[in-house]
Amino acid sequence: MTGTLHIVGLGPGGAEHRTPAAARAVAEAEVVVGYGAYVDMVEDLLGAAQRVVRGVMGEEERRADEALVLAAEGARVALVSSGDAGVHGMAARTLARAAELDAGERPEVVVVPGVSAAQAAAAVAGAPLTDDFAVVSLSDIHMSWDRIEHRLRALAASGIAIALYNPRSSRRTEGFDRAVAILREARGDDGPVVLAHDVTRPGEAVRRTTLGALDPERVTMRTVVLVAGDTARDAGPWLVAVRGAAAVRA
Ligand SMILES: C[S@@+](CC[C@H](N)C(=O)[O-])C[C@H]1O[C@@H](n2cnc3c(N)ncnc32)[C@H](O)[C@@H]1O
Numbered sequence: 001m002t003g004t005l006h007i008v009g010l011g012p013g014g015a016e017h018r019t020p021a022a023a024r025a026v027a028e029a030e031v032v033v034g035y036g037a038y039v040d041m042v043e044d045l046l047g048a049a050q051r052v053v054r055g056v057m058g059e060e061e062r063r064a065d066e067a068l069v070l071a072a073e074g075a076r077v078a079l080v081s082s083g084d085a086g087v088h089g090m091a092a093r094t095l096a097r098a099a100e101l102d103a104g105e106r107p108e109v110v111v112v113p114g115v116s117a118a119q120a121a122a123a124v125a126g127a128p129l130t131d132d133f134a135v136v137s138l139s140d141i142h143m144s145w146d147r148i149e150h151r152l153r154a155l156a157a158s159g160i161a162i163a164l165y166n167p168r169s170s171r172r173t174e175g176f177d178r179a180v181a182i183l184r185e186a187r188g189d190d191g192p193v194v195l196a197h198d199v200t201r202p203g204e205a206v207r208r209t210t211l212g213a214l215d216p217e218r219v220t221m222r223t224v225v226l227v228a229g230d231t232a233r234d235a236g237p238w239l240v241a242v243r244g245a246a247a248v249r250a
Pocket residue numbers: 012013081082083084085086087088089115116117118164165166167196197198199200201220221222223224225
């Protein structure tokens with residue numbers, strides 16, 4: 001008999017931005033599996049009877065397999081991910097592994113959507129992602145930098161807004177500098193940028209800057225960087241991108 005695996009997007013951090021469906025999937029699970037920091041985000045939902053499997057960064061595949069095996073053995077499992085599990089989260093990797101199982105051994109798998117960091121950051125800044133936007137991860141762990149740069153160049157030239165995930169770590173600083181240089185080249189120094197750090201978490205800091213004035217030292221792995229598109233403009237205290245408006249920037 002197989003069980004159920006919920007792949008759960010927990011939202012950007014604060015419990016009030018977690019959906020009721022996500023909370024229910026975690027509260028009703030017999031086993032909760034996740035990277036340690038994400039398990040910490042659901043501490044308020046966990047009961048003494050639940051088994052918790054805390055994983056480490058970089059072992060996503062192992063975590064996916066572990067959750068699938070437990071569910072295939074009959075357990076109700078919640079595999080937790082931050083933000084939306086389908087946006088640089090655990091969903092694709094886990095579904096791909098699930099598809100490799102024989103249909104009879106495959107547990108029921110449900111993906112529970114969540115609020116992604118870019119959406120939460122945009123809401124604080126105004127509505128800079130209302131017109132078209134793209135999400136790009138600058139992490140080169142699973143993809144070569146050349147490929148990331150190729151995508152970034154095409155997007156920079158397109159004029160749409162870009163949310164940069166996994167932008168810069170203490171070890172990996174060069175990629176972010178390259179990304180900013182590519183964006184400046186295509187969009188000029190005045191292009192508005194939002195640096196959103198720890199959105200909806202304690203210590204939240206959301207700052208407006210420009211491509212030319214951006215201080216990389218303010219950017220960490222807990223920052224999502226929103227690079228405004230060509231229709232973005234100031235509207236009072238807000239940054240907004242009005243679809244159909246004339247392009248403000250070349
Ligand atoms: C592995 S990705 C996970 C993204 C997540 N699945 C989502 O939809 O938001 C981790 C990156 O998301 C961004 N991020 C996630 N939560 C954030 C938050 N609360 N504030 C700022 N950035 C966040 C950061 O860029 C971080 O390096």
